[in-house]
Amino acid sequence: MKKLLCVLVAMLLSVSVLVSCNKDGSVTGKDEFLGLQDGEEFVTDKEISLTFIRPMGNDAQEAWWAESIASFNSEYSGRIKVSEEALVRGDSSSYEQQIGLRVAEGLPDVMYMDGPYVSNWAYNNMIIPIDNYITETYLADFMDYVIDQGTYNYRLYTLSIVDSTIMVFYRKSFMEEFLSKNPRFSDGTLITLPTSPDNAWTFDQLAEIAEKMTTRVGNITRYGLSITGDKTEWMSYAFSPMWGGNILGEDNLTATGNLNSSRGIAAGTYLRNLRENNAINPSAGGTDFYDDGTNSQTSGGTCKAAMFLTGTQNITKFNEFDNIANDWDATYYPRNNDGSYSVPCGGWTLSISKDCAEDKRVAAAEFIKYLTSAESCESFSRDTASPPARKSLYDSMDEYKSGSTVQGGAYYRMREQIFKAAAPRIKTIAYAEFSPILSGALNEIVSQSSGVNIQDKLTTAATQIDNKIRQAAYK
């Protein structure tokens, strides 16, 4: 009898959760415009309170958020009040998990979310389209790939302030010393720094340079390259272009036969060879490139990596160290060996949640527009050294202008590669299932001490992704 009672209670509780989980926000058709026209002022009878959630960032980002939200609240005093909550993101998908856990209890009105998850969150009705609230003229200044990243099923769901891209960062002193010896590639051609995205190093050339730049300084091996990043997402972000755009098939939901295709195996072999040929340190820390142990040391004698394939989000970290703030430069993200070129991009972006009440949505859109205004994008871009999401800023910010000498022209090269071949990460509703498994497999290909079977590793990863996609019932 008692057991039966337990089962009944369980069923009742489950049903109550079912009811609470299915209170989706209503979604308005694309043609119906509900927001404010450009230049129209937001008016309201009583102050609207908005909740905003975001991940905790570095010092520069935190300072920017504090200032921006304070200034928004001051400018919209008596009309809109935003209260924010910053969650620790950590080295995993814990931010996404924490947001997921709040779905049942109610999501905050505005959420700052990682770009590749837009399709996943839109598919799961966690966020609503914002194209009913923001005019097309307002959107016209945003980079195409930013709009592409925020679009799911022909509806725009998110808008970004800044973005990110990946480049090959290098220590100028080490590179100059290396190039002064007139090194040559195995085909006999002289190694030089690329002058445009069209002649960016290929992945093979990068590996060859990294191998040649690995040296032993005293008791410390300084590796030519570091590719270390977070464990959940980095490897798939950095290396998925090597699959040539076909990593999950045409439906973006099929890993077997695509992820473990010949291109995938070539990518895995490439990464394994970086280790085998001592081009990278397989157990490198993420700070090997810029942290010499002290921020005032200038010799670089203890630096453990001469180059760093990483995202632009790390630039602020480089600049915290006096010894490399003026000693880093960057060249373009590598081309595929077949000459094709796709630069991984994508960054954090603003969305309105399904739980934002209808009478608050115009205010929420105003908040997003305030954060994505030209002034706001420029200040966030400058403070965090991230490429802006707006096209016009590349012509007005000195560091991105043609002929810029800021940091040896690194920012201009960033602009060049973005305008040439920027592409958001793979747009799949199963990104949450796909990315950690691919990253895990690629991490293991690099870190495993011996006996790595790349084909098996990628096939297992592909099977796991397909199983998870099937179990999650994505259609």
Place this chain on the structure above:
Amino acid sequence: MLQKVRKKSARQKQYDMVGWLFCAPAIVFGTMFLVVPIVLAFGFSFTDYHMLRGITRFVWFENYAELFKDEVFHRAILNTLQFVIFVVPLQLGMALAFALLVNSRARGFGIFKLAYFAPVITSMTVIALLFKNFYGETGLFNVILRALGFSAQGFLNDPDQAMGSIIVMSAWQGAGYQMIILLAALQNVPQELYEAGSLDGAKGFTRFKSITLPCITDVASFVFLITLIGAFKLFTQPYIMPDTPGGPDYSTMTIVLYIYERGMTDKLIGYGSSIAMLFTAAFIVINSAAKWFKKLSDKYRVNREKYIEERI
């Protein structure tokens, strides 16, 4: 015939009330954090509950059927069993050895009590990160191996060595706690038994086997049980130490980690709950078997003592 129920006095009622008040925190928290989650997980295990979409339908036994096909789940079971089989005797053996050493009261051994217990009061996360470093390519253990002329080992980066590396670290980390309990038991062994034993010529291992071990059996079986339970719940080490949680090649994936991976990371609450329910059921069976075995051994001991007394 109806029995006459004796009415409780006001004083008795007051006593009862105080008793219930003392129990209330345990009942409330136990219900909130133990009973309700178990009941909920049981209910969820029959649904397609996805963290972001909620429940769209009852799938009845589909989740359980899926588990039979899930190779990673099978791997997690085998890994957990491997961990339990190796870590429990290793940890208990180490704990007993430490306890005997400390109990010998030799000069300077007091410091070992602190040394062995220190890992217990240190956060498992901190220890896991420390050992991750020790096991690294340029970590302490490989430095020692190279200095001794051996080749460096993969440890956590080798699927054949990863679980072994975690077992060694876990046995070392947990042994201090068991040592303290066993030490208390050793110190409660009546000295007159040793004196009587020495009159009969018992020394060294005979003394340990015939006096010490029987006297600490009850405590040792309790220690065995809590070590067993702790071993089945392995999570932190395989989550933190390998480069990929449960890796490489799922060689350190355990049942509890898999529940977390499927329920939290993959957001499949229904599927994760079905693993949790199977785990709970298996755990109850193992726990009951351990208790039944203890009862049986107690009965045997009582009978043996009765037999000896009769003979005397």
